[in-house]
Amino acid sequence: MSKKGAVLICDDSITSRKNLKRTIISKGDYTILEASDGQMAVELYKSNMPDLVFMDIVMPVKDGLLATKEIRAFDKNARIVILSSVGTKENLKEALTCGVLDFIQKPWDEKHIESMLSKLI
Amino acid sequence: MFSQYFGQYLLNKGLLSAQQLRDALEHEKNTKVKLGVLAMNAGYMSAEQVEIVYRQQAKVDEKFGEIAVKTGYLSESQLKKLLSTQKQGHLVLCQYIADKGYMTLSQLDATMKEYMDSRNLNIRNLDDLNLEKLMNSYLNFGDTLWHKIYWEYVSLLLRNCMRFINDVPVVQVERVDETYYAEWMVSQRIFGKFSMFTSFASNSLDALKHLAELFNKDTYSSFDEYAQDGISEFLNLHNGIFLVNISNNGVVLDMAPQNFSTGVKLDELPECFKITLTWIWGTVDMVIY
Numbered sequence: 001m002s003k004k005g006a007v008l009i010c011d012d013s014i015t016s017r018k019n020l021k022r023t024i025i026s027k028g029d030y031t032i033l034e035a036s037d038g039q040m041a042v043e044l045y046k047s048n049m050p051d052l053v054f055m056d057i058v059m060p061v062k063d064g065l066l067a068t069k070e071i072r073a074f075d076k077n078a079r080i081v082i083l084s085s086v087g088t089k090e091n092l093k094e095a096l097t098c099g100v101l102d103f104i105q106k107p108w109d110e111k112h113i114e115s116m117l118s119k120l121i
Numbered sequence: 122m123f124s125q126y127f128g129q130y131l132l133n134k135g136l137l138s139a140q141q142l143r144d145a146l147e148h149e150k151n152t153k154v155k156l157g158v159l160a161m162n163a164g165y166m167s168a169e170q171v172e173i174v175y176r177q178q179a180k181v182d183e184k185f186g187e188i189a190v191k192t193g194y195l196s197e198s199q200l201k202k203l204l205s206t207q208k209q210g211h212l213v214l215c216q217y218i219a220d221k222g223y224m225t226l227s228q229l230d231a232t233m234k235e236y237m238d239s240r241n242l243n244i245r246n247l248d249d250l251n252l253e254k255l256m257n258s259y260l261n262f263g264d265t266l267w268h269k270i271y272w273e274y275v276s277l278l279l280r281n282c283m284r285f286i287n288d289v290p291v292v293q294v295e296r297v298d299e300t301y302y303a304e305w306m307v308s309q310r311i312f313g314k315f316s317m318f319t320s321f322a323s324n325s326l327d328a329l330k331h332l333a334e335l336f337n338k339d340t341y342s343s344f345d346e347y348a349q350d351g352i353s354e355f356l357n358l359h360n361g362i363f364l365v366n367i368s369n370n371g372v373v374l375d376m377a378p379q380n381f382s383t384g385v386k387l388d389e390l391p392e393c394f395k396i397t398l399t400w401i402w403g404t405v406d407m408v409i410y
Contacts, residue, residue: 012378013357015337015350058357060378085361086376088368105365106358107285109176 005051005120006031010041010067011083012059016106020054020083023113030117038067045071045078051120054113055100057084057091065091068098081116083108124149124214125279125289130236131224132291139399141223142291147401149214150288156185159203160195170194179284182277182362261294267392270317271409274363275396278407281359282398286335290398290405297393301408305329305344306385307353309360313374319360320408321352322385328403353379 007030011017014036021032033048035041039062041055053071057064064082071078082095087105095103101119104112128146131137137145157171166174166189174188181188186204189195195203215233219226260275262268275292282289303322311317323329326344333351334340341348357379364374387393393410 013350013354015339015347015354018347058361058376058378085358086364087361088365088373090368090373105180106361107179109179 003031004028004117006033006048007117008033008035008041008044008048008050008053010035010038010053010059010064011056012036013056016056016083020108020113023110024117027114027117038062038064041067042070042074046074049075051079052101052116053078053080054083054116055080057082057086065094065098068095068100072099079119124211127211127233127236128214129292131218131232132293134232136228136232137218137223139291139293141218141221143399143401144221145214145217145223146289146291148217152213156189156203159206160189160199163199163203165199165203166194182280182366260292262394263296270315271394273366274317274319274409275407277363277366278359278396278398281355281362285355285358286332288335288400290400293397293399295395295397297387297390297395297408297410299389301385301387301393301395303385303406303408304383305349306382306408307349307356307379308382309356309379310377311360311364311374312377314372315374318408318410319356321356321405322408323403323405325403325405328400328405331400331402332405349381353381 007024009017009020009032011020017034017036021034024030024032033044033050035044037059041053042062044050045053055064055068064084068080068082071080076099080098080100082100082103083106084091084103085106087103092103102116124146128137128142132139132142157166157175160166161168161171174185174192174194177188177192178185186195186200190197190200215229218224219229224232260272262271275294279289279292302324304324305326306320306322308318308320311319321329329352330341330344330348332355333344333348336355337347337351339347339351360376364376367374387408390410393408396407396409398405398407
């Protein structure tokens with residue numbers, strides 16, 4: 001069976017990555033890539049060109065907004081969804097300026113994730 | 122929440138021990154019917170609508186009733202009816218305290234009157250209670266300039282305990298005058314217009330494990346990497362919501378990634394407070410400065 005697409009999950013929390021991965025896999029045959037900081041996400045994106053990225057903001061080494069800017073500079077069509085607990089107007093504004101697909105405030109629910117995955121079809 | 126405040130008052134007065142109060146609140150929690158269940162039972166809301174409000178409640182710092190009215194699932198008068206059915210929680214608490222022999226009914230009656238008088242409250246009008254006034258009675262950070270910010274931070278923590286682990290702790294606030302030790306700590310710095318150190322810490326790895334289990338809705342055989350991450354995520358989520366609330370008041374703040382440490386010793390820090398959070402299953406500290 002062919003894969004439905006590749007999804008990169010970038011979050012420094014191991015449990016957040018585990019829960020999100022479990023939810024995405026339950027929705028279909030997706031290839032999952034995982035990064036625990038923004039720098040790793042940029043490198044994984046460049047070498048794998050995934051179809052969708054779920055990006056946290058507050059992370060060590062490189063934060064999610066900076067990583068988003070670098071990924072979008074590399075690939076202006078990159079589809080990135082911010083998943084963060086810091087849903088301030090300032091972060092939302094900055095994320096939208098970076099051209100993200102959506103901004104989901106944690107804790108996320110399955111319907112949101114499903115709706116983002118449906119944009120891959 | 123009224124029971125929580127009144128219980129806290131009894132604790133501060135030395136009329137109940139922390140253990141007795143924990144037991145009484147646990148009993149009340151197990152007896153109290155949630156507003157969503159009452160709304161379904163009254164035929165005001167469907168199960169699906171209640172679920173939608175619960176999900177929304179996990180994201181925004183608002184009460185069930187407030188969201189249900191905003192979304193049009195409940196009218197103001199329906200909410201009022203449901204709240205008056207639910208507000209008898211303090212009676213369950215008083216009954217338990219009397220049944221256990223911790224206090225006599227007449228002692229309870231007198232203390233309740235004294236409590237209500239001292240706060241200009243009216244027992245017949247619990248719906249209109251000024252929660253801020255009530256919380257001031259036990260979230261006391263003394264004369265620190267940070268009083269208002271610490272108060273906002275810790276009162277939000279209590280709401281988040283209800284929201285994310287469905288278990289509100291008994292709270293004791295203490296200034297850390299000398300040295301604070303903890304076997305394990307996760308901390309996160311908030312910075313911007315002002316800077317604040319926030320942390321969860323404990324000498325009981327069992328209590329930390331239990332808190333992580335409740336937050337992650339999972340079970341762990343030990344306080345392993347996943348359990349540690351759970352506590353860290355709870356702190357991160359709480360701080361994220363705090364930043365959103367503060368940002369809505371025009372103050373822009375940011376936060377750094379969390380840090381783990383073991384064998385922690387904090388020495389003579391100015392404006393440092395230990396907030397002891399006691400649940401029936403154990404105690405975890407929140408240390409802020």
